[in-house]
Amino acid sequence: MSDTTDKPAAPARIDFETAPERYKHWRIAVDGPVAELILDVDENATLRPGYQLKLNSYDLGVDIELADAVQRLRFEHPGVKVVVLRSGKDRVFCAGANIRMLAGSSHAHKVNFCKFTNETRFAMEDASAGSGQRYLCAIQGTAAGGGYELALACDEIILADDGNSSVSLPELPLLAVLPGTGGLTRVTDKRKVRRDRADVLCTLEEGLKGKRAADWRVVDQVVPRSRMDAAVREAAARLAAQSDRPSDVEGIKLTPLKRASDGGTVTYSSLRVEIDRPARRATLVILGPEAAPPADAAAMQCEGAAFWPLRLSRELDDALLDLRTNERDLGTLVFKSAGDPARVLAYDAFLEANSAHWLAREILHQWKRVLKRIDLTSRSLVALVEPGSCFAGTLAEIVLACDRSFMLIGTEKGDNRAATTMALSPLNFGAYPMSNGLTRLATRFLGEPESVEAARAAIGSTLDAEACEEAGLVTIAYDTIDYADEVRIFLEERASFSADGLTGLEANLRFAGPETMETKVFGRLTAWQNWIFQRPNAIGPDGALKRYGSGVKADFDPERV
Amino acid sequence: MTTNAQGAVDYSTKIPNNVGLNDDQRVLKALEQWHPGYIDWWMTMGPEGFQTSDVYLRTAISIGPKGWAKFDYVKMPEYRWGILLAPQDESRMVNFGAHKGEKAWQEVPGEYRAMLRRLVVIQGDTEPASVEQQRHLGKTAPSLYDMRNLFQVNVEEGRHLWAMVYLLHKYFGRDGREEADGLLQRRSGDLDKPRMLGAFNESTPDWLSFFMFTFFTDRDGKMQLESLAQSGFDPLSRTCRFMLTEEAHHMFVGETGVGRTIERTCEAMKAAGIEDPYDINRVRALGVVDLPTLQKKANLHFSLSLDLFGSEVSTNAANFYNSGLKGRFNETRLDDDHLLTSATYPVLKFVDGAIRMVDEPALTAINMRLRDDYVKDCQGGVSRWNRIIEKAGIKFQLTLPSVAFNRAIGEFRNIHASPEGQLLSDGEWAARKDEWLPSKDDGAFIESLMKPCWDRGKYAGWISPPKVGIDSKPGDFEYVKIAVS
Incomplete structure (x- = not known):
């Protein structure tokens, strides 16, 4: 059409x-x-x-x-x-x-x-x-x-x-x-x-x-x-x-996001979106926390919308919606991160310790929703885990949400950033279910539940690239000789495939395991609806949607497909 | 007894009919089951206080020109409400829309069942509603003649309900029977079970309102019936064609009721030597309704009735037309393709802060077209009223307000406009609306005039006697023998 x-x-x-x-x-x-x-x-x-x-x-x-x-x-x-x-x-x-x-x-x-x-x-x-x-x-x-x-x-x-x-x-x-x-x-x-x-x-x-x-x-x-x-x-x-919600508690104000765009780069406080239009690709660089978590829940509430996990989740959510709606030609989203993984884990520990506090609970649910929004984004999702990155705990979920993930072994010559690592936290094992009701790890290891247990045993450990590949947390780890070229070739190949074909492929592969209302809506209903939305009976010149309001009845093709 | 093709009415069943009910046990049974609920509704919601009185009413005994109006005394609950359809014309066609040229449907086409049912239910809902609205008026009737006319209107609205219920029972299966029950459950003005359309939930507090209602609102009914009489669904068309013969009387009651009120006012003003129609207090002191208040009443009822036509541009109306279910006024006499798929029609709209004409696809402007025909029809009656005033030599003219005035539905629902069609701010409207619509004081004054006058041949002081009696009866004829209860 x-x-x-x-x-x-x-x-x-x-x-x-x-x-x-x-x-x-x-x-x-x-x-x-x-x-x-x-x-x-x-x-x-x-x-x-x-x-x-x-x-x-x-x-x-x-x-x-x-x-x-x-x-x-x-x-x-x-x-x-x-x-x-x-x-x-x-x-x-x-x-x-x-x-x-x-x-x-x-x-x-x-x-x-x-x-x-x-x-x-x-x-x-x-x-x-x-x-x-x-x-x-x-x-x-x-x-x-x-x-x-x-x-x-x-x-x-x-x-x-x-x-x-x-x-x-x-x-x-x-x-x-x-x-x-x-x-x-x-x-x-x-x-x-x-x-x-x-x-x-x-x-x-x-x-x-x-x-x-x-x-x-x-x-x-x-x-x-x-x-x-x-x-x-x-x-x-x-x-x-x-309801178990608290009474007599003040909320926090969701203050306006700090967002600046120069057309090529969109800059938030803890997220940067770099757009490469010729390559039809956007790179989302997530910035880890600038400081250690606050002392206690009261201090978190004082920080309000500026509290790093909440701030980043809102910025990431906004960026995803913006890319989905306003940048439809960017077929590939590349996730990178920069920061101190230990600090990310410290925030995870803080949220877990305070999960009974209403705000911490809300933030965990918010992250769950934003991560689902990533799962449901019909773009090729790629994680590049590189030196200086901080894909730990909650942020490791982003790597697990991607269709492909690449990790660099060691560091390039002359790069004085920390060697590439990942780490898991308890939050990777239940706080952030996908729309199929399973964690990303459980979905990933649907046929090898022992791998989930092995990953659980590694909670808190710093995992280098080889260990991550071994644990199945990334698709592949390359050393410095191959990394840049392999990633380039992969991205170029990906961009050459049919956008529609990729959307269908990715949506089918991402959600292994059981059906839920969510998977039915985003899978079954959406696929049928999107098919019907393309068919002449709905959108053809004599279709019902086009003729609606004119008083003239639609002219249907009776063929059952 | 079987159906008589000449239109005689079968009285062998509990329900007089010319549709062969005796041969249609399924529908006869359904109607007989519905009947007690109807009588119960009539006793509780019909005319209050006169159910045992003998009323000189017209009953249709056949649909031919001679037989449809037979007059006799009858107690209203014993009125022979019947199922009467205009005779079937075997050669009738669908005359408009996508099915134009097909033979008219004798059964409901499956694809239009829901749409048709909705049309029948909406029309049906208005019939009992007006009976409910008018149920207290007998007590303040200005004469036995007027009281009789009120009751005639009421029993005929009851019959119109029967007509719609017949269609629901005959053609719409279980859903139709449920909808027929629903028609007896809703109540005009009820918070929980209101009637479907706004104007039918307004009160009819006095006789002037009744006359205005029968002039303006029943005329909407007439236009709706006229367009349904064009329907490709033949039973609906035949039903509505017969209803129209009765509806004409309702409009007569309204037009002459207001006309006689005007006549009496003019007569009293002249006798008292009052020339200024705006000298309201002096006119009112004569015990008659001043002309400016009549204008306000007309403004109110006209604007409420316009709302009944729905949105000027309407997908539903377009669908009804294109499907061949509801046509235009005088459809078969109009000279066009009767498809309207490429025609346009000018619609008065509120665009960019101004009221202006916009050409819209004619198919979606069906409501607007019918409303234009309605306004023309109203104007005829208003002009006849003005001739009465003119004849009396009083300098006053009744006018129809702008269609933008006092609207709750359609293009102008969110704006305020004067009767002349000038846009007004909220403040201006609030400050001036009592100049244009009946105020509390106006209502109280009219109410003060509403004293019963039940002596034979006598009329309340605010209304003139009619020129001729019903069924050519003499002036002192006892139209209602009021039973002392």
Whole structure:
């Protein structure tokens, strides 16, 4: 298909950083242990021209704010135990992703958009599962498509029983595509709706309301409108009582990131992104901690967003989103690091020792999410472990997340940096599961569990290149004679392969082991959806997505593939 | 007894009909099961206080020109609500949209089942709603004639509900039966179970509101029925065509009700020598409704009724049209391709801070088109009202406000505009809206006039008698024999 809409002359950079005072579509209202997260979309405040966000529908801009809100609720409001998600509009909850936006978007934008919105839905579930911040969805009005999927990401759904409020997944009958933010998976796997009933739901444009919605478990409760506030209060109180989040604790402010770009290099405080456009490659250089960890948790809280592990995780997250969305031609991401591995391990030990502290817990979960974001980035991921690097503990996870990793044995002549080493910490063995539910080490050594145990035995040891290769922590270790040339050849070869082929290959190889909702959404659903998004029945000139809104019915090719 | 092709109504079943219910036991059973719930609804939500009175009502006994209006006394709960469809024309076609030229459908096409059901349910929901809205009005009727007209409107809205329920039962299976039950469960203005459309959840507190409602809001009903009467789904078309004969009476009640109110006001002003229509206090002291207040009432009901047309540019409306389910007003008389896939239609929109015309694809502008036809239709009635004022020699003209005025749905929902269509700030609107919409004081004044007048041949002081009686009955005819309960 032609991708002309994809590459306008000077595409405006999409910025993933925002803050509540700049929100156009969401409001956060905190009242003790309960926060309301209110969706009230400004239909004219779109990310791109050409559509209006009617009926509380969303585009990437709306979802960037949601992701920010979900993040801030965890860090800035540790006392919030329940988040009540609701609409600020009267007769509509949310109409899902804006269809005209989708119809006018390139394939790549649609895919990136879906991935980000999916990551945000999982971030909501992670807040609940990981740090006891439960989500309660109060639906008054219609929740269609992505609107219902937003509700599905919550722990509980209360639907008003007023003859109008309904939940639906009308993508197939209306647009000939699939619900793209996990609706199918969450209906069957999370809410355990019977498959034939799910089939009814997903082919019924108007969806379900009232008693049947509750009987079929697509929502948890239906209550009369006049009881809505009371029912939400009661459910919020019940969920709050289950939460282990602290009361009467101040949060930390997620201050704006320090980011500077000269076009070729993007510089953050502890991360540098060097872009090599002719080679279609970005190198992310991670800078280790400048100082030892603070004395105690209180001191960590005082450092707030400047605390190195939190600061780096936010910078890395921002860089990944920026590269994914704004630098789509850079097919290979190379990770390097520079710093003192002992200090990195000291931070790991600090976080582990303080893991009962709300902030340390949040930071560990944050790293888990950022590392998952690396796993899910459809670029070739390469780690170069070189002298002076600090891929230890948490940062070693980045090496383990890569498709290939290269390690230099010893140092080049005249290089007075420390010899290349890696090290593991206890955090490599459980703190950062991948979306398949396993650690990166367990996934890597799926067929050789003894290697996981051997690695565990090496916790805290400084492992040189040969030891790392021996332990299977890197793909290969080269000595100074071969290293530079082998790496160059590898990168050049990689860049010569088909970008689509690589995306498919990497996504298949990265997630060995069991299926989870996450792997189903990011694997199965995404692959099918991305296929459908390419097919004429959806996006051809007579396809449903292109014809939507014109009143003219789509003309389908009946051939089953 | 079987269906009579001439349109006679089968009274051998509990439910009078010309659709051969006797031969359709499945639907007959469903309707008979629905019937007690309907009667229960009528007794609790129908006209309050007059259920045992004998009312001189029109009942349709056949759909032919002679048989559809038979008058007699009847107690409303015993009214023979029936299923009456205009006669089937075997050669009828789908006349617009992608299926244009196909034979009209006698069964619901599977792919349009959900869409059609929604259309039927939305139309059906308005019918009982207005009965609920008007249920307290009998008590303050300005005459037995008006009271009878109110009840006629009410029983016919009830029949229209039956018509829609028949379609739901006959063509939409279990979902249709559930929706039919839902029509009896929602209540106008109820917080928990409101009626589906906004204007049908507003109160009808007084007779002037009732007349305005039947003029403006029932006229929306007429336009909706007109466009559904074009439907390629033949049973819906036939149902709506017959309903339109009844709907015309509702509009007559509204137009003449307001007209007689105007007439009485003008007459009283002249008798008292008041020339200035804006001398509101003196006019009101005469016990009649001053013309500026009538204008405010018209402003309110017109703007609420415009909201019923939905968004000016609407994908749903486009889908309905292209699918052949809902056409335009007088579709078959329009001279174009009836496909509209390449035509445009001018739509008044709010663009870049200004109200202006924008050409939109005609298919998506179906709602706008129907609304334009509606506004024209309203203007006809307003002009006739103005002739009454003119004849009385009073310098005043009633006007329809701008379509941008007081809107809650569509292009202008987020802005404020004066009746002349001038944009206003929030502050200006708040400061001036009582000039244009009935205020609390206006409402209280109208309420003070709402004293019952139930003597034969007598009329409340704020309204003139009609020119002729119903069924050509003399002036003192006892249209309602009020039962003393």
